[in-house]
Amino acid sequence: MTDVLNALTLLGNFLIIPGLTYGSQLALGALGVTLVYGVLRFSNFGHGETMAFGAMVTILVTWGLQSVGISIQPLPTALLAIPVGILVTVVLTLLIDRFVYRYHRERKANPVIFLIVSIGVMFFLGGLIRFIIGPGDQIFFDGTRFILKAREFKQMTGLDEGLSLKMTQAVTIITAVIIVTAMFWFLNHTRTGKSMRAYSDNENLALLSGINPDRVVMITWILVAALATIAGTLYGLDKSFKPFVYMQLLLPIFASAIVGGVGNPVGAIAGGYVIAFSELILTFAYKKVVLYLGPESMELESLVQFLGTDYKIAVSFIILVIVLIIKPTGLFSGKTI
Amino acid sequence: MSFLLGEQMTGGYGAADILHNCSIGVEKGEIAVIVGPNGAGKSTAMKAVFGMLPLRQGRVMFDGEDVTQLKPEERVVKGMGFVPQTHNVFTSMTVEENLEMGAFIRTESIADSIAQVYDLFPILKEKRKQPAGELSGGQRQQVAVGRALMTHPKVLMLDEPTAGVSPIVMDELFDRIIEIARLDVAILMVEQNAKQALEIADKGYVLVQGHNRFTDTGEALLANPEVRKAFLGG
């Protein structure tokens, strides 16, 4: 019995909690990608850098707050700085839309042209971010590190294995739940949200109904900027902030969006967790779990691991490929938000 | 002058004109039907009236105002409603949301208008929480018409509303259209089913290759042997 509990604790500590955390980050990122796809109809390669930009502004504000001694212990100060980060990122995305995307939208350019344009934006933002904050690692986490320490858990339960819950993990999961709920409430219950869905569903009919496309596009960018800033900051809090990493996040984020069905917000969220858990499940070393559950005298040489941890990134790709082969429209067959 | 009038319209999408000196008009409370063979420019004439086709010559008058230069969405605000032939509902949204979107330009309460549409199409009330994409063809057309009615248009333009629906559903749709006309709405529609459409029409336009060929009351056109022979299959 204790063995089973130990095994479960092990899984909880190394699979479930990290999976929920990482999944929430991906889901928020994929939601942004999916909104752009649903309304503006292109795959936005600049999304990773938008996340990095939002996180960067948040970090700069956090440092400012820290230097004047403002904090919200035990929560990380960054949470206080996020609104400013969102505001600046909103201004940035609206400026980029005004000076870059709008021209191509008015000319009804091919989606691939938009995709290349978004790569141009990615370059520009990447340079800007590195210019402002540098290419290195930035740590901006403060506040209480652990909500539940492994040692405390062991003392509490008497088990050999510990379960820990980091502050950043709890913050990430709770924020994601709040944001996603708010997002769906907005899309399904407000006039503006519904007009976004209508525009995404049928652009011409939306025009005939008197929906103003410029307004829909503007609202979309505002939401995307907010989602990107939050996702970027949460990821940075949980791991660390490094500009290059955000470009690498692009693949799992796109995979999440496609697996769920591009353009479908429910799909994006489901996709985020599917990708996150697959990554962890396939690269987790089950040796200790098997030892707990197996017979007393059992010995194991191997780590009982499907894939080396280095191949984490390959997992999202493999799932992407499987989805493309079996059901290219994704699990939730999306096209519209 | 008619309540809505496309006068001497000439124009097309590219270099070649599709419409030649074509005139279409309709009065309040009246049903006008555009019929003609395939490729006669029926839908094009309707789109020209609605501003979806650049005109080289001619003008469009609506309620005593020249609207030739207005964009389609601006004409909607003026009181014109348009139901496209295809892609005329928001498939991922519920019936009720479709109606709400139809009333997007209106700021006052729309509950009455929704109730009115439900009175007209009772089946929609039953299905109001269902995504429009899951409905049958006839029901979808009802949603499409209902959506266009939500702006309280003074003129309702329908592009082949009965395309792809069964004869029974067609009759039912025509009945509804007559009811709408009785609410003092001008109705202009393009129809493939010329005979049935002319039966309910106050005015009929027979177009051939972008020209007005015959213009008369529906009854008179049905009685005209030349029209019968050439366009109504005897």
Added chain:
Amino acid sequence: MSAFYQQYRNQILFSVMAGLLVLVAVIQSLSVSLTILNLCLISAIMALGVNIQWGYAGLFNVGVMGFAALGGLAGVLISMPPVSEAWQAGGFGILLGLLITVGTVIASLFAWSHIQHLKKQRYWIIAGIIISGYALLRIFFDPGVDAIEAIDPSVTGYLGGLGLPILVAWPVGALFAAGVAFVIGKIALGLRSDYLAIATLGISEIIIFFIKNEEWLTRGVKNVNGLPRPVPYEIDLQQAQWFQDWAMAVGMPVDDASAVFVKICYALLFIAVIGILLWFSETALKSPWGRMMRAIRDNETAAAAMGKDVTWQHLRVFVLGSAVIGLAGAMLTTLDGQFTPVGYNPLRFTFLIWVMVIIGGSGNNWGAVLGGFFIWFFWIEAEPIGLWLIDTLTSGMDPQSVVRAHLLEGAAHMRLMTVGIILLLTLRYAPEGLIPEKKRL
């Protein structure tokens, strides 16, 4: 003036490029100029490969880095001497592993086509075959890998190559890239256009991870140094009597002369390759096949309606273009004389090449070549220029100023931003690029 430019545009643009290289030779040194030239040539070949895919068929490949790295890997596997101890230690496990992999793939493909009627269950059956194949693979493969990597890890620790001349690696690199492109194309072509972009982005990341991690094959991050050369070594030249005489004759120190001589040898080799490729591409473009490809690109639906198998033609073009990129990758490794997996980053190897093609003029081979030259030149020279610019602009500031220090530090990232801005400006104001595609009938 503008008519003159229109008529002699290509000549003028290429002369400007040549002039820039001469300028570098004068201001910096001949050796630096030749180094830039060689990399310009390789970039131009990569750009040609991308242009075949994008310009001819409108395919958007974001995996240039991966295909280039595969070419580089070919350089190692072909030219390095085999490590016989490693083969003895783990060769059997590796070969058996390969055999199992091939067997699993064949078994799944065979099963797939024979259980079509089973609907849902077939996915589970295929998954079963793959998982058991994978488990079997790991049983034999892992000990082999461990044994190989244990052999003298600081020097070898990998299987080595075939010990063949490195020029053989060039076509082999092309083949490697073509093989992977075939599989990716088979999956992602025929779906929405941005799926190919995302799939290629993914595969290129994975190729790099594979190369970094599979030390038994590539030595991973430990790099493979001292790849054999297709041209003479400086040290041999310096000792040869005829070379010393020649250096004397041109009035250069022997050391410098040998470096320049080697670079010129490379340049000639590369120019030969680029010449052949250009000839082939231009011939293909003018052929009925090229006409069909353009028809497909400009109106896929119409071409499909005319009975053209669009997806199959796309697959061919995708494979061809990737092969050219693989070839360029092998050439790059040859020029470097070493294989450094950490050196592959998407900015430099994928997106920069894209900028080359778009700025050069998509659909035009000469445009791609010119774009390759211009952008590489700029990429290399932007850093010193940017640094100089900021240094000059901030020279009025206090030398101790934090702002100035930060700006100088950030100058290195200016080129990223500048490339982005150039790309955006080109797409908006000159979407046809420097040398627009010829309008053909």
